[in-house]
Amino acid sequence: MTPQNKGIKKGTAGASPYIWAGITLLITGALVAILFYFFFDVVWLTALGLAMLIVSFIMIAFGQEGKTAPSRLSELYLAASIANTTEMIEELGVKSKAIYLPPRHTGGKSKAFISFKHESKNPVQKILPKRLIVRYGNNPDEVGLLLSTLGTAAVEMLEYTPGATTSEYESALAGIVIANLGIAEGLSVLTYKSGLTIDFKKPRRGSEIQKVQCLGSPIAQIAATIAAMTMDKSFIVAREKDYHGKLVIELESLS
Numbered sequence: 740m741t742p743q744n745k746g747i748k749k750g751t752a753g754a755s756p757y758i759w760a761g762i763t764l765l766i767t768g769a770l771v772a773i774l775f776y777f778f779f780d781v782v783w784l785t786a787l788g789l790a791m792l793i794v795s796f797i798m799i800a801f802g803q804e805g806k807t808a809p810s811r812l813s814e815l816y817l818a819a820s821i822a823n824t825t826e827m828i829e830e831l832g833v834k835s836k837a838i839y840l841p842p843r844h845t846g847g848k849s850k851a852f853i854s855f856k857h858e859s860k861n862p863v864q865k866i867l868p869k870r871l872i873v874r875y876g877n878n879p880d881e882v883g884l885l886l887s888t889l890g891t892a893a894v895e896m897l898e899y900t901p902g903a904t905t906s907e908y909e910s911a912l913a914g915i916v917i918a919n920l921g922i923a924e925g926l927s928v929l930t931y932k933s934g935l936t937i938d939f940k941k942p943r944r945g946s947e948i949q950k951v952q953c954l955g956s957p958i959a960q961i962a963a964t965i966a967a968m969t970m971d972k973s974f975i976v977a978r979e980k981d982y983h984g985k986l987v988i989e990l991e992s993l994s
Contacts, residue, residue, distance in 0.1 A: 760892045761799035767871050768792040784872075791871070835883075836975045837954045838863065838993060839890070839963040845869070848891050849968040851960070853953050854883040861973045861993035889957045890964025893920070901969045905930050908969045912937070912962060922958055923986075934977065934991040937962050942986040955979060959988050966990055 772788025775781040837851040838861055844852075846866045854862060854875070862881065867873045873885045893915050901907040909928040916923050916939070925940035942958060954960055955976035963974045970992075977991040 758799055759895075760887050761795045761797075763887065764791050764795035765799070768795055771871060787871075833884070833953055835953060837886070837888075839960075839967040839974045839976075840867075841967045841971045841973065843971065844973070845885065848887070849894060849964045850891055851886045851888050851954055851964075852883055853886065854881075856880055863973065886954075888954060888960040888964060890960040890962075893961045894964055894968055901965075903970045905935075908935075908966060911969065912965050915965070916958065916961060920961075934974065934989060935966060937988045937990070939986040939988070941984060955988075956986075958986065962988055963990055 768788045768791030770788070771791065772785050775784035775788065833853055833855060835854045835857055837853045840850055840852050840863060842849055844863050844865070844867060846869060852863055852867070852873075852875075863875050865875070867875060867885055869885075871884060871886075872882065874882050896915050896919055897911060901911040905928055909926070912928070913926055916926065921943075923939040923942045927938045927940075929936045929938075939958060955963065956979060959976045959979055963976055966972070966974050973993040974990045975993060976988065978987075978989040980987050
């Protein structure tokens with residue numbers, strides 16, 4: 740697969756999507772920490788707010804460094820962000836796989852939803868409020884997290900929304916993963932009855948590129964977010980495996 744640059748923002752003016760995502764996390768984290776520390780005295784939610792603040796500082800710094808940051812420094816920013824996100828999710832005791840939702844369920848950008856309880860199918864059947872902790876049903880335990888991921892920031896590189904065909908999805912994904920981010924040298928996409936299989940050729944290795952509990956690896960987050968957006972379906976990262984120098988990611992559709 741040859742990288743496609745059509746429809747990909749490269750060197751455009753304006754703030755980095757990482758800065759916008761960081762500012763959103765900063766505001767949300769501050770509100771969560773203050774609200775649950777001073778008014779409700781809920782320790783774990785206060786800790787969640789503080790973790791969001793830490794991640795927001797990292798994302799803002801990552802966006803400000805932009806083109807001048809050495810690649811190793813960028814990797815350290817990413818590693819710290821992944822570690823904080825993982826610890827935050829582990830602290831909450833959440834085990835469910837993240838469901839990557841299309842914009843019609845979030846009222847805006849494609850995001851990842853993690854239910855606090857195990858669900859055998861997609862529980863989200865309505866537009867969720869633009870909050871971190873959201874209620875998706877009428878029962879008291881039907882609550883979860885609605886998270887912006889690396890994929891949410893990465894899709895800001897697209898100048899238009901690709902069509903719902905496999906070829907357009909592959910082209911958009913290649914433009915971001917190969918041409919812009921440089922975290923793989925090639926890719927191919929295959930469709931099957933209930934989802935997609937993406938083969939990434941020679942993906943970047945290292946301890947910084949690790950899986951996040953519930954969400955999957957950074958490259959899987961990007962693949963699932965773009966799939967949800969372009970195909971208007973909900974996806975989970977069903978499997979990730981290394982195979983002869985390739986990273987094979989299987990996305991399962993829940994729609």
